[in-house]
Amino acid sequence: MKAITIPQPGDADALVLAEVPDPEPAAGEVRIRVAAAGVNRADVMQRRGFYDPPPGSSPYPGLEVSGTVDAVGEGVTRWSVGDEVCALLVGGGYAELVCAPEGQVLPVPAGLALEDAAALPEVACTVWSNVFMTANLLPGQTLLVHGGSSGIGTMAIQLAREVGAHVAVTAGSAEKLEACKDLGAEVLVNYREQDFVEEVRAATGGAGADVILDNMGAKYLARNVDALATNGRLVVIGLQGGTKAEIDLNALLRKRAAVIATSLRARPLAEKATIVAAVREHVWPLVEAGRVRPVVHSRHPLADAPAAHREMEESGHIGKILLLP
Numbered sequence: 001m002k003a004i005t006i007p008q009p010g011d012a013d014a015l016v017l018a019e020v021p022d023p024e025p026a027a028g029e030v031r032i033r034v035a036a037a038g039v040n041r042a043d044v045m046q047r048r049g050f051y052d053p054p055p056g057s058s059p060y061p062g063l064e065v066s067g068t069v070d071a072v073g074e075g076v077t078r079w080s081v082g083d084e085v086c087a088l089l090v091g092g093g094y095a096e097l098v099c100a101p102e103g104q105v106l107p108v109p110a111g112l113a114l115e116d117a118a119a120l121p122e123v124a125c126t127v128w129s130n131v132f133m134t135a136n137l138l139p140g141q142t143l144l145v146h147g148g149s150s151g152i153g154t155m156a157i158q159l160a161r162e163v164g165a166h167v168a169v170t171a172g173s174a175e176k177l178e179a180c181k182d183l184g185a186e187v188l189v190n191y192r193e194q195d196f197v198e199e200v201r202a203a204t205g206g207a208g209a210d211v212i213l214d215n216m217g218a219k220y221l222a223r224n225v226d227a228l229a230t231n232g233r234l235v236v237i238g239l240q241g242g243t244k245a246e247i248d249l250n251a252l253l254r255k256r257a258a259v260i261a262t263s264l265r266a267r268p269l270a271e272k273a274t275i276v277a278a279v280r281e282h283v284w285p286l287v288e289a290g291r292v293r294p295v296v297h298s299r300h301p302l303a304d305a306p307a308a309h310r311e312m313e314e315s316g317h318i319g320k321i322l323l324l325p
């Protein structure tokens with residue numbers, strides 16, 4: 001098969017299309033003939049040499065795909081050859097074929113194009129597990145999403161809106177904020193011109209955000225704690241603004257607030273299967289009803305993976321970027 005390989009970490013041209021051996025499904029895995037692969041910020045980090053795949057997993061990038069099951073390993077009971085599916089992966093999605101544990105596979109939601117389903121697994125699983133399973137966002141509460149127009153952000157806005165929460169977002173341009181508003185965000189903060197702490201406090205009668213989904217890490221830590229409401233939950237999922245910062249524990253203590261940081265890729269198989277099952281139960285019906293949709297910004301042939309990565313790093317995109325083998 002053809003796959004995107006990374007012979008040497010580096011800039012976008014480090015992604016090289018190559019002929020490699022077909023993967024064989026192990027026990028409990030299915031093999032998928034890929035229709036589309038989602039591009040994620042983590043793939044950029046992996047390409048640059050800062051986010052190695054876990055031992056034993058595919059060395060090629062790609063954390064999610066859609067496609068058709070073309071082989072099943074021993075003991076697989078839930079999927080058959082010919083099923084149209086999408087899947088959450090630890091790697092290997094930038095390829096014509098990829099294997100996935102059967103618990104990380106989902107059906108293509110009814111009414112959604114096969115290609116577009118590749119834009120769902122990583123964002124749906126990340127948002128559902130963090131915002132709802134971990135931070136327990138409730139109807140009527142306020143969620144602040146940093147990077148509201150990112151792949152993650154576009155899903156977080158829609159799911160929070162669907163449960164009846166209020167959504168505040170940060171983004172770096174008026175166009176991006178407009179897109180967030182169209183998805184259901186009510187409080188729009190241009191982080192280049194406005195202070196999100198002030199804006200979120202003003203919009204919540206001084207209370208602050210009940211849950212914050214953060215992609216920035218260190219750079220926003222102190223201000224995120226300031227922006228939290230009493231009993232608030234700050235969930236850090238990205239470190240785009242660095243890893244080390246001081247925290248004022250007194251501010252946290254007075255608010256009885258929590259700071260949590262998580263990574264999806266490193267979780268054990270059983271935990272991922274639990275998340276995937278919850279996504280199927282809670283998110284899939286919303287997609288099938290046409291209430292939540294994947295926001296697809298662009299599609300590139302697999303061979304043009306370097307162009308797709310440059311597009312992500314230039315950050316002009318709104319939503320997801322797909323690669324098509």
Ligand SMILES: NC(=O)c1ccc[n+]([C@@H]2O[C@H](COP(=O)([O-])OP(=O)(O)OC[C@H]3O[C@@H](n4cnc5c(N)ncnc54)[C@H](OP(=O)(O)O)[C@@H]3O)[C@@H](O)[C@H]2O)c1
Nearest residue numbers: 040041126147150151152171172215237238262263264315
């Ligand atoms: N922990 C996990 O399990 C997990 C899983 C998936 C994703 N993630 C993380 O989630 C984040 C989004 O991932 P993605 O794949 O959706 O990437 P993406 O589409 O490239 O999003 C990155 C976003 O960062 C925004 N940004 C840059 N500087 C900012 C700032 N100072 N304040 C607020 N936003 C800023 C960009 O928006 P502007 O252009 O508006 O600046 C862009 O929308 C990444 O940090 C990724 O690592 C974590």
